[in-house]
Amino acid sequence: MNETATATTTPNRIASHKTAEAMIVMEHVNKWYGDFHVLKDINLTVARGERIVLCGPSGSGKSTTIRCINRLEAHQSGRIVVDGIELSDDVRQIEAIRKEVGMVFQHFNLFPHLTVLENCTLAPIWVKKMPKKEAEVIAMHFLERVRIPDQANKYPGQLSGGQQQRVAIARALCMKPKVMLFDEPTSALDPEMVKEVLDTMIELAEEGMTMLCVTHEMGFARTVADRVIFMDKGEIVEEAPPEVFFTNPQNERTKQFLGQILNH
């Protein structure tokens, strides 16, 4: 306990200790929906800059796992620490974590009554209390990065699915998050739009963003992931670097899953 506690201001950060090194720590996390045990003793540590792909059959708990990280779902036991901030029932802790964690949804969830630019500036202005001009400069920067600055004044309904998902990525990035969570970001897209979204995500990964991605895009997992995690029935069944995961899976359920999705 000799290390100086640098971040003792709100939110309460856990100084020293190895949990401060990791970006996300999940320890013995359990969750139930009534009698149904959705997450069974999940243990997962994500290092800074690490890229993780979660895969598994539907209902395996992979989306629920990442949704617990920013408290869109509450876990019932175990602990979750994000960037040294422990997730508790304290609203300030939850809001502090949400400011650092960006999320991209399967169905984009852009705000249909706001323009693309307003979608990107609303949270910086209202949550981070940023001046409007500054928020717009940042928003345009990220819209350029996802290659749709020319659509800034359109409404989400006027864009294609792929464009909407890229706006959703830009919207999350405008909050300058330290972690990005992707919940099946390409599952709702037409096939020809999957690539433009994956390319955007690959660029983000190359810049060193810490990413947790629930996806069935195994090509993406192969090229981008540092680790692939396979979940089934609420448990982490297997985790390995992609080269090992795809060529030499150990668990019987993993082999079966890979057999189904790779050989069709």
Add this chain to the structure above:
Amino acid sequence: MDWIRHHPGAAIFTALIGLLIFLWGMAIPLSYAPEPIGPAAELFAEGTRVTVGLTVVSGLAGLVLGVLVGLGNLSPIKPIRWFCAFYVWVLRGTPLLLQILFVWLVLPTLLPAQWSLSDFTLAAIALSLNIGAYNSECVRAGILAVPHGQIEAAKALGFSPFQTFWDIVLPQSMRIALPALANNLASLVKDSSLAYAISVVELTMVGYRIQAESYQPIPVFLTVGAIYLILTTAFTTMTNAIEQMLDVGRKR
């Protein structure tokens, strides 16, 4: 209708100006009409102004009431929810005519004597309470119709519950609720005629009196009906245009 869609701002302006000109000057052309309409032109105009006054005042008050009660119905606090549910239950479950009579006869006895509310005010209060109950259900439905993903996205961006409600849920729910609210307003234009029961001299009452004097119900009631049609057309043109203006997000 296409014109309203493409120029909603101009449509609102035109309907509003048209309505004002109609209210101010309708007696002039009407006075050239043959017996029994012509001589009573000024009465028709006065009755129309009362009808529009009742509609606008109760429409606005009913909108505020509707939003408050609609929210109250979704409140996490049980007593607020019970109170709002009770209010809607009573006001939707009893005749409007009864409510008007009740407010007219009972409310003044509950208030200090020096307040002496006019019949018009009492009618407006009853109409506001009634349309507020119906509006609250439209607002509640609008709020429930906003997809849950919108709330999740706002939460994930760090919005507080209030910011989520104010910036994300409310604007979208009002857009969803608007056609139903406009429907209630169109009903209100006509329901205001029930104020005749407490001797408010509005349009229907004017028609009733004139035909009683002239023994000519057909031309009198046709005129009254035509004026109501003009009023509802003006109001629905405005609400359609507002709907178009709020519908920005869905335009392709």
